[in-house]
Amino acid sequence: MANLRISLAVVVLLTVPYRPGYALWCNCTTAQCQKTGSQCETDGACMASTFFNNGQEQHIRVCITRDSLVPPGQPFYCLSAEGYLNTHCCYTDYCNSMDLKIPSVTPPPELRGGYGPGGTWGLVELVAAILGPLLLLCVLLLVSVLMYHYHQRAYNHRQRLEVEDPSCEHLYLAKDRSLQDLIYNLSTSGSGSGLPLFVQRTVARTIVLQEIIGKGRFGEVWRGRWRGGDVAVKIFSSREERSWFREAEIYQTIMLRHENILGFIAADNKDNGTWTQLWLVSDYHEYGSLFDYLNRYSVTTEGMIKLTLSAANGLAHLHMEILGTQGKPGIAHRDLKSKNILVKKNCTCAIADLGLAVRHDSATDTIDIAPNQRVGTKRYMAPEVLDETINMKHFESFKCADIYALGLVYWEIARRCNTGGGVHEEYQLPYYDLVPSDPAIDEMRKVVCDQNQRPNIPNWWQSYEALRVMGKIMRECWYANGAARLTALRIKKTLSQLSIDEDIKI
Ligand SMILES: Nc1ncnc2c1ncn2[C@@H]1O[C@H](COP(=O)(O)OP(=O)(O)O)[C@@H](O)[C@H]1O
Ligand SMILES: [Mg+2]
Numbered sequence: 001m002a003n004l005r006i007s008l009a010v011v012v013l014l015t016v017p018y019r020p021g022y023a024l025w026c027n028c029t030t031a032q033c034q035k036t037g038s039q040c041e042t043d044g045a046c047m048a049s050t051f052f053n054n055g056q057e058q059h060i061r062v063c064i065t066r067d068s069l070v071p072p073g074q075p076f077y078c079l080s081a082e083g084y085l086n087t088h089c090c091y092t093d094y095c096n097s098m099d100l101k102i103p104s105v106t107p108p109p110e111l112r113g114g115y116g117p118g119g120t121w122g123l124v125e126l127v128a129a130i131l132g133p134l135l136l137l138c139v140l141l142l143v144s145v146l147m148y149h150y151h152q153r154a155y156n157h158r159q160r161l162e163v164e165d166p167s168c169e170h171l172y173l174a175k176d177r178s179l180q181d182l183i184y185n186l187s188t189s190g191s192g193s194g195l196p197l198f199v200q201r202t203v204a205r206t207i208v209l210q211e212i213i214g215k216g217r218f219g220e221v222w223r224g225r226w227r228g229g230d231v232a233v234k235i236f237s238s239r240e241e242r243s244w245f246r247e248a249e250i251y252q253t254i255m256l257r258h259e260n261i262l263g264f265i266a267a268d269n270k271d272n273g274t275w276t277q278l279w280l281v282s283d284y285h286e287y288g289s290l291f292d293y294l295n296r297y298s299v300t301t302e303g304m305i306k307l308t309l310s311a312a313n314g315l316a317h318l319h320m321e322i323l324g325t326q327g328k329p330g331i332a333h334r335d336l337k338s339k340n341i342l343v344k345k346n347c348t349c350a351i352a353d354l355g356l357a358v359r360h361d362s363a364t365d366t367i368d369i370a371p372n373q374r375v376g377t378k379r380y381m382a383p384e385v386l387d388e389t390i391n392m393k394h395f396e397s398f399k400c401a402d403i404y405a406l407g408l409v410y411w412e413i414a415r416r417c418n419t420g421g422g423v424h425e426e427y428q429l430p431y432y433d434l435v436p437s438d439p440a441i442d443e444m445r446k447v448v449c450d451q452n453q454r455p456n457i458p459n460w461w462q463s464y465e466a467l468r469v470m471g472k473i474m475r476e477c478w479y480a481n482g483a484a485r486l487t488a489l490r491i492k493k494t495l496s497q498l499s500i501d502e503d504i505k506i
Contacts, residue, residue: 029062040062045078051086064078219236220235253328258313264282289340291338294413305502306504314349314351319489
């Protein structure tokens, strides 16, 4: 900019028209003035100027016309550029004869021809002078980037907390909301697979255990209290983590919730420092298992139909695949028995203990875990499971094995039916008369596969419509050929019809 001004000044000075003849004489160094003895006449001012040009100091002396002395008081021509131009205007004859000096302020390097101020800087200083600000800029940039990242992370963290922070629990766990409301709302409006995990954890950790109500394969089942209501807590030993995880996973299958399947509430794994407590929390049913119930009570025809129809209802839902995004896969229970079915207060069944269940992926026709050959309870194993002829690649086979077990459960119920004028039999487990109390696979296979024996269906059942129908269903559940057995849906329809015929309100 300064350079430009000097060049401009020089060019303008050289083109100022020479007007001799009056007022003021000045020294003049331009080419035109050589004709007039290096002097000029002006009505304005005399000017002397010293500046650097290509590293050399040069002096000019010229006349400035009056109309060029703008702006008044501080004419453009008379200004100096600090550091490399010294200009002096004066208004008496030859007043511009003096020799001006460039002020001590150092001219810019391009005018001096050396490194740095005054040409005294070394290369190192120059590099430092250039790199210093650059480095500073880089540091500033880095700091801004780091700060941006920090804020971004803090923001994300906050966002996550807003979703998971237990402080959001008040939305779910308001004092006036019962667990049933909560689960109902979430299962009908939400994903259909249960409570959010942090709510599950909070519920689980505020349960007060009361008493043991059952013992099974993996640990103990307790009755617990939560907000004045009862819940059941199945506690797994830490060795059984996989079983705990699997059962929780199955219960949280989308759209599994059904009135005849045990209502799942929460899963929690709490590390107390020494071991991990693994909890599955579910609805509590004070009658306990169907096994306990039948041991204690006999049932009316109505009671029998309610129990059997609701069990078929639950199993049909479990087995059924529902298509669509909010659909559910087909699920086979694989350990159906009277101890794994609970009796609800309204004397209907809830299928429980889904720890051995398998899910079917119909898109790929695969089963979600590698199913092992023989799981479940030996007494209830279908003939094809006992003799290992079951086709484990075919999901339907597992459903057929469930139906066989359902037939045995029906037999346990029907024996306790007091239709025949108060005549009913005492409770017995299926095959009680054919195998010992904890039968081995071989013992079961001999009876079920080799001898093709099944629990006894008494002849007198034929005299009572409900028991006749029950007997017929059982036989059709017990075919040696799994594929020939009834489906849960078929059983459900038959029993629904029976309940209408018997004028039973379900
Ligand atoms: N929700 C419940 N309400 C009442 N009793 C239950 C409940 N869940 C389980 N039980 C009792 O505990 C027993 C064992 O439970 P279960 O889920 O079958 O465990 P396991 O997998 O160890 O067999 C059942 O037979 C039943 O008597
Ligand atoms: Mg069980």
